[in-house]
Amino acid sequence: MKKSTTENEKKMDKTFDKKELKKEGKTSKNQHSSEANNQKIIADLKIKLKEAEDKLLRELAENENLRKRHEKESQENLKYAIRNFSTELLNVTDNFQRALSSIPRENLGENVMLKNLVIGLEAVEKEIYEIFERNGVVRFESLEKKFNPEIHQAVSKKNSDKPEGTIIEELAKGFMIGERLLRPAMVVVSSGKNQEEK
Numbered sequence: 001m002k003k004s005t006t007e008n009e010k011k012m013d014k015t016f017d018k019k020e021l022k023k024e025g026k027t028s029k030n031q032h033s034s035e036a037n038n039q040k041i042i043a044d045l046k047i048k049l050k051e052a053e054d055k056l057l058r059e060l061a062e063n064e065n066l067r068k069r070h071e072k073e074s075q076e077n078l079k080y081a082i083r084n085f086s087t088e089l090l091n092v093t094d095n096f097q098r099a100l101s102s103i104p105r106e107n108l109g110e111n112v113m114l115k116n117l118v119i120g121l122e123a124v125e126k127e128i129y130e131i132f133e134r135n136g137v138v139r140f141e142s143l144e145k146k147f148n149p150e151i152h153q154a155v156s157k158k159n160s161d162k163p164e165g166t167i168i169e170e171l172a173k174g175f176m177i178g179e180r181l182l183r184p185a186m187v188v189v190s191s192g193k194n195q196e197e198k
Contacts, residue, residue, distance in 0.1 A: 079136060079178050086137045086175070090183055093128055094172055100125065132175070139173045142185040151176075153184040157191040164192035 100121050108115040129139065142152060147165045151174055160168050167187045174185030 080180065082135055082137070083177055083182065086132065086135070086177060086182060089128075089132075090175060093125070096121070096125060096128075137175055137177050137182060139175050140185070142167045142170050142174060142187050144168075147187065147189045151181055151184055152187050152189075154189045155186050157189050159192065159194040160190040161193065162190040164190055166190045 100118070103114070103118055108118060132138070140151070144162070145167055147154060147167055152167065155171055158168060160166075162168050166189070167185075168190045169188035170185055171188065172183075172186040175182040
């Protein structure tokens with residue numbers, strides 16, 4: 001009986017060993033498929049991470065561009081905020097200049113009060129233009145320059161010794177604010193020599 005028990009035990013051990021081997025094989029297969037599955041998940045996560053990083057970088061670049069654009073617009077708004085005020089004040093300075101030019105200059109030496117008044121008005125006019133310049137409003141010269149329709153407004157044409165298209169008279173000064181035109185210069189343009197004189 002001992003013999004059969006030992007044989008039975010051997011048979012059971014063999015059966016048990018086979019079952020263990022099968023289990024180990026299944027476990028090994030499960031581990032292998034689990035590792036493959038994990039590798040796939042890791043690869044997918046890496047792709048998603050890369051996409052998220054790219055998206056984040058694009059968003060950061062977009063935010064930076066928006067910030068720069070906003071900063072530029074704010075600076076331009078500040079720079080050109082005085083446009084309407086300056087335009088209206090230019091009309092006042094034009095009238096001021098007309099009033100100054102209407103005073104007869106030949107009698108200034110005889111009349112001390114009139115002379116002092118003109119000197120004072122000229123000082124005020126000079127100060128007004130200096131204030132304009134400190135705020136970015138600059139007048140530009142047009143006399144004897146070539147007519148440019150972007151910055152000049154022709155009021156009339158006259159025959160003159162100057163070449164055709166040359167500005168021979170400036171009725172009102174032109175002004176720029178920054179790089180933009182605030183007001184065109186009102187000018188008279190030469191139409192060249194009179195045909196009869198040629």
